Amino acid sequence: MSTAITPSQDQQFNRVILTLRVLVISALVLVLGRVAQLQILPSPELAAHVQPRATTHTLGATRGDLLDRRGRVLATTRIAKRVIVDPTTIGANLDQAVMGLAGVLSIDPGQLGQKIVGAVIENNRRAAVIERMDQRERDGLAPELDSGGVAIKRPQLSRYLPVSGLLDMHTTDAVKTFKDDNKLSGIFLEEHQVRQGSADQLVGSIIGKLGFIDDKATERTGILGAENLYDDQLHGTDGSLTYVRDASGGPLWVQRGAWTEEQRGDDVRLSIDLEIQRIVLEELELGAEFADSAGARAVVLNPHTGEVLAMADVIRDVPGLVDFPWYDPKGDQPAATLPDESERPRWRVLEPDPQRGVDEALTRNRCVRDLYEPGSTFKPFVWSLAKTQGLLPDDEILKFDVNYFQPYPGRSLTDVTYRKELSWDGVIEFSSNMGMSVATNRLDHNDLRQTVRALGFGSRSGLGIMGEQPGLVTSKKSWSKWSQTSVGMGYEVAVTPVQMVRAFSVFARSGEMAGTLPQLRLTAAGRDDRPGLTKDEIIIERVFKSEVAIRVRGPMSLVAQRMDDRDRSSNDAPAPKYSMFGKSGTAYIPCIPPQGMRRPNNSGGYFAKQYNTSFIAASPAGAPEIVVIVVIDDPGPEHIRNRSHYGSRVAGPVVRRITERVLPYLGIEPDLPSED
DSSP, X not given: OOOOOOHHHHHHHHHHHHHHHHHHHHHHHHHHXXXXXXHHSOOHHHHHHHGXXXXXXXXXXXOOOEEOTTSOEEXXXXXXXXXXXXXXXXXXXXXXXXXXXXXXXXXXXXXXXXXXXXXXXXXXXXXXXXXXXXXXXXXXXXXXXXXXXXXXXXXXXXXXXXXXXXXXXXXXXXXXXXHHHHTOSSXXXXXXXXXXXXXXXXXXXXXXXXXXXXXXXOSOEEEEHHHHHXXXXXXXXXXXXXXXXXXXXXXXXXXXXXXXXXXXXXXXXXXXXXXXXHHHHHHHHHHHHXXXXXXXXXXXXXXXXXXXXEEEEEEOOOTTOBOOOOBOTTSSSOOXXXXXXXXXXXXXXXXXXXXXXXXXXGSOOHHHHOOBOOGGGGHHHHHHHHHHTTOSOTTOOEEOSSSOEEEETTEEEOOSSOOSEEOHHHHHHTTOHHHHHHHHHHSOHHHHHHHHHHTTTTSOOSSOOTTOOOOEEOOTXXXXXXXXXXXXXXXXXXXXXXXXXXXXXXXXXXXGGTTBOOOOBSBOTTOTTSSOOTTOOOOSOBXXXXXXXXXXXXXXXXXXHHHHHHHHHHHOOOOOSSOOEEEEEXXXXXXXXXXXXXXXXXXXXXXXXXXXXXXXXXXSSSXXXXXXXXXXXXOOHHHHHTTOOSHHHHTHHHHHHHHHHHHHHTTOOOOSOOOO
């Protein structure tokens, strides 16, 4: 028999349901309010426990890439992982974890076990301190004090123990497989950003390196090379993530607005062309081997935009080199006495570079750091100054009855290529020391020194590379008639290859820009934040009249032609496809003591029978696209004996080969008729 529900019973049931709803909603409101109150305004007692549960994690920005001028990646950032152990949760499987990880990571299980067990023991000690402090609090006792009367700080258990370096992909996968197969807790893989170069053997010294600027730094920044020079653009902006942890350290929630996205750093496109750099390095190695030299250097420059397209150097391991016996005046040993010049060994003249072949980023960039005296490659600058001032008439003929000239008492000069009669063009073509002394004698001392400085010598080039040397120019106070003559021949001035290609660009720039200096740059033309956009020529300073700068190309073209003819006859070199103008130079290597040391007895200011030889050129001659310099450091003794150590013999052919390979790569049509 069924019982009907009366209207009054139905109303009573609805009231009960409504009451329950109100009570449940009220309870939820109270709970949510309490949660909000605990979050926003916790009591002081609770705040001490709540605040450590909030963790802010930095979201590191990805560093921008370094690219070559054509967009090839030179240095980029990849993600690598390393193994992290949580000592609080690994204890139950300690032996299995230690033996397994040691096998996967190929490390000594004894050392790994000692490291992890040490962390577990330390955590046990801290746990005992925490328990003792909690018990004192439960017993209503005052906090325990240290020897200085200060309350002992509550320790935290260590849950982060790195046990490996950065892993390759194969080892990373092996760690994951080991952990998953054995269902082990307390083993994690932590991500790290790793800077990786794509062509360190070619551009390592230019790219540079990341590192910590001091002992307190927590983040790596650029400390050398382009990584340092463009660190602000490459770095990016870090983000952050703040979350609340549970008792086991796991994340509970992230509040609105507690996450800021990181911003990736900008890519920086360098002026260096990776293919041109490879060409230059190959030809330098061949040239240094042929010359049996201690080393070689080269720079390729776009004279219009100031872009450094390539900058490379090599050092050879030459057997039999002897360290020069510098004398320490504060030491106990007397100064050595050198043997006669004919019996002296081949001295080691290049500074040691122990990181070469080990870490290319730490090698010396000798194109901006190692000085040399340029010799006759300096003559066109002095010749152009005298020509600009109208001191070298086109119809004047210099006459020298013998290969001996004394510009003033105590100074005697001779020429390698002696000519009884010389025009002023011939002075450059045949590199006449005697002719240049006549020219410098007509110049005001201050005018010559100011022009040397105006060409950028004695100042850094503006590339901004750390460690770049400004070079040496004799002070105005010490400048003498001896300086005047020496500088005209490329002595008594110390330069770098980078300074030389910049200065030589005054002869390679077009039209009215001829005679002006470009602004050097290590970034590719086209960046909006720096002058020098493609086809946008920048005048730093006019040094010579444009017509004079173009005029000197004529005799220098004959210099290049003579070099090519000699190279073809002696080395069976192919006929060139591109015209060029240039100048060779040969100079003794200065014998300069290290700081605090002195030269031994009977040694002069130069190493006897040891030279730096060089050749600098622009090509094509009519409308230059590149300037190339090659410096051969210390050609071998056999070349000295055969008088084949000069710049036109050992450095010039290297310049020619670089030119013949680089210009086709740049899409420049040959301007000389082919042999066919």
